[in-house]
Amino acid sequence: MVQALELKALRKTYGSGLEALKGIDLSVRQGDFFALLGPNGAGKSTTLGIVSGLVNKTSGSVKIFGFDMDTHPVDAKSRLGVVPQEFNFNQFEKVFDIVVTQAGYYGIPARIASASAEKYLRKLGLWEKRDSAARLLSGGMKRRLMIARALVHEPALLILDEPTAGVDIELRRSMWEFMNELNAHGTTIILTTHYLEEAEALCRNIAIIDKGVILENTSKKALLGKLNKETYVIDVVTLPEVMPVLPGAEFTVDDEQNLVVTIDASINLNRVFAVLSAHDLVVRSMRTRSNRLEELFVEILGRDAVGSQTS
Amino acid sequence: MSAYAIWVAFSTILVKEIRRFMRIWGQTLLPPAITMSLYFVIFGNLIGSRIGEMGGHDYMEFIVPGLVMMSVITNAYANVVSSFFGMKFQRSVEELLVSPIPYWVVLAGYVAGGVARGLAVGLIVTLLSLGFTHLQIHHVGVTVLTIVLTAILFSLGGFINALLATKFDDIAIVPTFILTPLTYLGGVFYSITLLPPFWQTVSQFNPILYMVNTFRYGILGVSDIDIGGAFVMILGFIAILTATSLYMLKNGKGIRS
Incomplete structure (x- = not known):
């Protein structure tokens, strides 16, 4: 064609x-x-x-x-x-x-x-x-x-x-x-x-x-599919005193007092929710921090910039 | 493009150009009418009456063909240079560049627009001159051919100027410093036989002298130069400027990076 x-x-x-x-x-x-x-x-x-x-x-x-x-x-x-x-x-x-x-x-x-x-x-x-x-x-x-x-x-x-x-x-x-x-x-x-x-x-x-x-x-x-990591912003009723721990995921708190989790592509969200439940955290809403393509775009361009510097 | 599609594209440019100079008639058609009326009054009536005859004709009769030709030259040139440079400035020239319209049609359309304004102004000035003198056309064919070829030639000149120009100053330089002096020294107001032999020879290198005299021959039947040679020269200049314009368009000179 x-x-x-x-x-x-x-x-x-x-x-x-x-x-x-x-x-x-x-x-x-x-x-x-x-x-x-x-x-x-x-x-x-x-x-x-x-x-x-x-x-x-x-x-x-x-x-x-x-x-x-x-x-x-x-x-x-x-x-x-x-x-x-x-x-x-x-x-x-x-x-x-x-x-x-x-x-x-x-x-x-x-x-x-x-x-x-x-x-x-x-x-x-x-x-x-x-x-x-x-x-x-x-x-x-x-x-x-x-x-x-x-x-x-x-x-x-x-x-x-x-x-x-x-x-x-x-x-x-x-x-x-x-x-x-x-x-x-x-x-x-x-x-x-x-x-x-x-x-x-x-x-x-x-x-x-x-x-x-x-x-x-x-x-x-x-x-x-190449996106290695994805970041979600979670609005919880009360922030945890101790951050949950999950291999392949990193929990932080942003300036607006939201729980932020960055997870590897291999981790499914059910495991994240399971950890949140184990910590008695009540989720009001959840969204991706930026759109997925934007994260990938930054990652690809970043990779290219590093490649240019090292080559 | 089919022949019909090419005709549509050509007439689109021509109609757009005519619509443009008609819409701004206060800047395009009125000023030459006022300027030339002043020339007729001051040079023709007031000063001309003291000069008497020139080339075997009343002075007013003598300068009318030159003044008509001067209007045609400046307006044909100005129309193309200002319109096409305006398109470059506003980037609307890109409308043409993305379209399948062949370059020679673009050139033909803009030149036809310049000829249309040149002839419109030439007609206005000729009609005005009838209020001051009596004109009898000696040779209609020579008159029409000269005025059309001259309008084509200077429209081509305006087109090249527009392609080369990068700022508004660039489109004023040629009319101010080249066209105006050559026109005034091209026998509009005098016969070159009045000049000393040296300056007569220098004048022979001024192309506008040939156009003014050929046109004057068409109207009055008098000329300082050989008419056949003048036509050859005008056609030669047209061929050179056409080839130059097409070469520049094809290579995107001034319009593509």
């Missing part, structure tokens, strides 16, 4: 000498909801910039649905929609015109473009603002405008670069629903985000990039 996106030995060295990508290979299968994660400066934006045609690669190849960006750019680009991190539309143009004009760049006639623009502006709650100048929209509306613009030509592959940055929780949730709906209808989605709970909630496969190298590229399930 043809991959939605296939990068081979992709390399980018900027004029300053900075080697942003060190020959990465990456495949995203059709219909996937894929996360590309990494800290600032890891190479995410460079990778997506090359795929989008905004950055010149130094070497390597990019294929979109089997079409090489160098030899078949029209076939490749017409299957791609891009929602960038920064606002990149004419702030003085009307919302409707921005979306219809983008469709025109794809060779879509005005009548069809107008219908498609209306469809996505309505879906994203911007139809009432269609005659407003883009600069008058709120930050969340501007992000949704960029999504509508990226979808107006019905791309098979959608790249979302930090789509929910600076968006309130309610809107973020509604955008998640919209992305899931798009993916369910067959659109392959590649997402970059700093909200790791977003990647954990939405994506099936995840790649982690740092310093221009892909450190992990696997399914979310397999990735989370």
Whole structure:
């Protein structure tokens, strides 16, 4: 089966000498909801910039649905929609015109473009603002405008670069629903985000990039399976005078007077509850301290940093 | 892209460009109308009446073709350089870069936008001039061809300037320090036969002299230079600037990192 996106030995060295990508290979299968994660400066934006045609690669190849960006750019680009991190539309143009004009760049006639623009502006709650100048929209509306613009030509592959940055929780949730709906209808989605709970909630496969190298590229399930430790915050009625003891688990108390337990992946929670019961501790509630992907992300990047220092 | 899709993409850019300069008509169409009216009044009527004839024609008649051409040159150039640099500045140029639109269509669309504004302003100035003098077009074909080719040439120049520019100052340098002096010294207000032989020879290196004179020939039937040679030169410049623009677009000069 043809991959939605296939990068081979992709390399980018900027004029300053900075080697942003060190020959990465990456495949995203059709219909996937894929996360590309990494800290600032890891190479995410460079990778997506090359795929989008905004950055010149130094070497390597990019294929979109089997079409090489160098030899078949029209076939490749017409299957791609891009929602960038920064606002990149004419702030003085009307919302409707921005979306219809983008469709025109794809060779879509005005009548069809107008219908498609209306469809996505309505879906994203911007139809009432269609005659407003883009600069008058709120930050969340501007992000949704960029999504509508990226979808107006019905791309098979959608790249979302930090789509929910600076968006309130309610809107973020509604955008998640919209992305899931798009993916369910067959659109392959590649997402970059700093909200790791977003990647954990939405994506099936995840790649982690740092310093221009892909450190992990696997399914979310397999990735989370690598998590060695997990930390839970337990709200107990009364804190114990003596900390419970359990091999493979470490109990502490945090600043908010909660009981905190960090356990190895091999320990199941029943054993933790058994120890709590043995100490007559009454549990009111329990939650993970950070999301699992976030813990793993920090662990992988930490491992890489140590590896870099020792190698 | 199919031929129809390319046509849609081209007309999208052209319509966007026309809509842009029409929306801000107070900055694009009105100023040249006011400036040229002042030229007609001051140089044509007040000073021109004391000069008498130039090149066998009334002075007002003589300067009208040059002033029309000057408006076309500055406006075609300004339209493309300001619009495309504005897109770079606001990053909306990325809308074009992610799309499958071929580079030559991008160039054709912006050049057509520049030509549209150049011709619109040229028409406005010509109509205004009719309030001051009587114009009889000597050769319609030469007149139309010259004005269109000149607008294309300077739109291409504006496009290259926009690609190279990194700040707003960069888009003002060429019009202020190159275009304006070359236009004023390109025979808009005088016939180069009035100059001493040395300065006549120097003037021959000014490309705008050829455009102004070819256009003047189309309207009045008089010229200081060879019309055929002038067309060859204009077409040659267009070919060079087109090739340069396409090369820069393909390599992402000024628009891709």
